[in-house]
Amino acid sequence: MNADTCTISSIAELEALYGAPVPRSLTKELDHITEHYQAFIETSPFVAIASSGPGGLDCSPRGDPAGFVRVADPKTSMVP
Numbered sequence: 001m002n003a004d005t006c007t008i009s010s011i012a013e014l015e016a017l018y019g020a021p022v023p024r025s026l027t028k029e030l031d032h033i034t035e036h037y038q039a040f041i042e043t044s045p046f047v048a049i050a051s052s053g054p055g056g057l058d059c060s061p062r063g064d065p066a067g068f069v070r071v072a073d074p075k076t077s078m079v080p
């Protein structure tokens with residue numbers, strides 16, 4: 001970690017700070033939306049949309065009646 005900017009720029013730096021992840025937590029990582037998660041997403045009245053880029057991070061809350069977020073396929077969600 002660069003002390004001047006307090007920036008973590010590699011996995012090794014992150015693991016040096018926090019340690020390796022617990023193996024059980026890694027089994028929760030998925031690259032798609034399961035049917036169970038789809039049901040949860042489509043009945044939720046709230047979502048937080050986050051993005052990152054050269055200018056930093058941003059997270060914006062969004063809400064509407066349940067069902068405003070739809071799952072188009074296992075890798076795509078749609079937010080109006």
